[in-house]
Amino acid sequence: MKIVLTVNGETVRADVEPRLHLGDFLRENLSLTGTHLGCEHGVCGACTVRIDGALARACLVLAVQADGCRVETIEGLSDSGEIADLQKAFHDRNALQCGYCTPGMLIAAQDLLLRDADPDRAAIREHLSGNYCRCTGYHAIVDAVMATAAGRRAGHGGA
Amino acid sequence: MKAPRFDYVRATTVAEACALLAEHGPDARLIAGGQSLLPAMNLRLASPSVVIDIGRISSLDGIDVRNNVLRIGALARHETVLRDATVALHVPLLTEALRHVAHPAIRARGTIGGNLAHADPASELPACMVALEAVVEAVSPRGVRRIMAEAFFTGLFQTALEADEMLTAVEIPLPSRPWFFQEIARRSGDYAIVGLAAVGTRLAFFSVDDRPVLRTRSAALELDPPSDLQATGAMRGHLAGVLRDRALLALGSEA
Structure with a gap:
């Protein structure tokens, strides 16, 4: 089936099988491998992207369902500088080890920060509860999001 | 894991979706958000031959x-x-x-x-x-x-x-009556081990049977919940009683 969508600001045309999910489409067809696939049934959060501005699991969206949509991946958020401060905070706080969960963590954290400038630790944990990290644990990740929020409130970095 | 092959059609109206369901029979499934169907398909617990996308039918989200x-x-x-x-x-x-x-x-x-x-x-x-x-x-x-x-x-x-x-x-x-909602889950966002939604004198338990179970606040619970990896049936039954007691305490004589 033929689809046309916007990925990180660029128009993409493709002819895909209905069974192809958006995660595979991004990785295999567009070589955007920052979207990671962990569980492929919506549990781990590694494949988190934004569709029309809202969080989504790329493994739980068919590429054909994304026809006509605006998709943003970690590559897009990274290249635009939208999350530069968040990425730096993750780096500074050692909020990643193997990095597998990191793209999803960053996108989910940014989603929270866009709607809540001053989240407490519980709110951050709740918002990231659908993103699993198997190496560092979550403490440093929550620290990094807290630090980013504080920095943005003080007028540094971010979108 | 990947979903098995299927045909995909988009319905633009409710009537068209119903006609497509009738045409394709029991092997067809409707998809909207897909957050339950796609995991089941990726795990190959579901393998519809036709997936009918109703996600773009307008004025159905009000x-x-x-x-x-x-x-x-x-x-x-x-x-x-x-x-x-x-x-x-x-x-x-x-x-x-x-x-x-x-x-x-x-x-x-x-x-x-x-x-x-x-x-x-x-x-x-x-x-x-x-x-x-x-x-x-x-x-x-x-x-x-x-x-x-x-x-x-x-x-x-x-x-x-x-x-x-x-x-x-x-x-x-409407109007909605005094209410209570609690569930017990191991982690935020997990399926509940046991949950209770109560409105007035109506107590609706979930995760205790194959469908929601309605009890009135005065009646005995008489549940026979299933055992699984999360909890034994006995533990579920106990927790249902705990939630019931909390609901009665919270609702007091209001209900």
Whole structure:
């Protein structure tokens, strides 16, 4: 089936099988491998992207369902500088080890920060509860999001 | 894992969706948000030959109050309903329950109609609808049917919907009565081990049987919950009693 969508600001045309999910489409067809696939049934959060501005699991969206949509991946958020401060905070706080969960963590954290400038630790944990990290644990990740929020409130970095 | 092959068609109206269901028979499945169907397909627990996408049918995602009824369109997404001020004002039970449904990314796509039609016995919303005495609206080529939530959920992932019928809205009578909602889960967003949605004297338990179980506050619970990796049946039964006691304490004589 033929689809046309916007990925990180660029128009993409493709002819895909209905069974192809958006995660595979991004990785295999567009070589955007920052979207990671962990569980492929919506549990781990590694494949988190934004569709029309809202969080989504790329493994739980068919590429054909994304026809006509605006998709943003970690590559897009990274290249635009939208999350530069968040990425730096993750780096500074050692909020990643193997990095597998990191793209999803960053996108989910940014989603929270866009709607809540001053989240407490519980709110951050709740918002990231659908993103699993198997190496560092979550403490440093929550620290990094807290630090980013504080920095943005003080007028540094971010979108 | 990847979903098996299937054909994909998009319906642009409810009538077209019903006609496609009738045409393709029991091997066809409707998809809206896909947050329950796609995991099942990726795990190969479901393998429909045809997937009918109803996600783009317009004007099926409204939330409004008319004639003392809160009406939520089938395509309204969990996150939208969770943040809706009208819902929070009129049926705060739903707002609270929705916080417990999965995670933000799932809630951002999953639809209320899909949740109810999926009829997962561990899901929060079916029990809420039973407690709230909600009415499910279903459309088929034969017309519109209204089904009480209590009669809508007929078993494990089973509903009263006919093969060519589509859930189009759910209607909740107002004003809502004093309510209580709690669930016990190991982690935030996990399926509940046991949960309770209570409205007035109606206690609707979830995760204790193959469908929501309604009890009145004065009656004995008499549950026979299943055992699984999360909890034994006995533990579920105990926890259901704990939630019932908490509900009675919270509701006091108001209900």
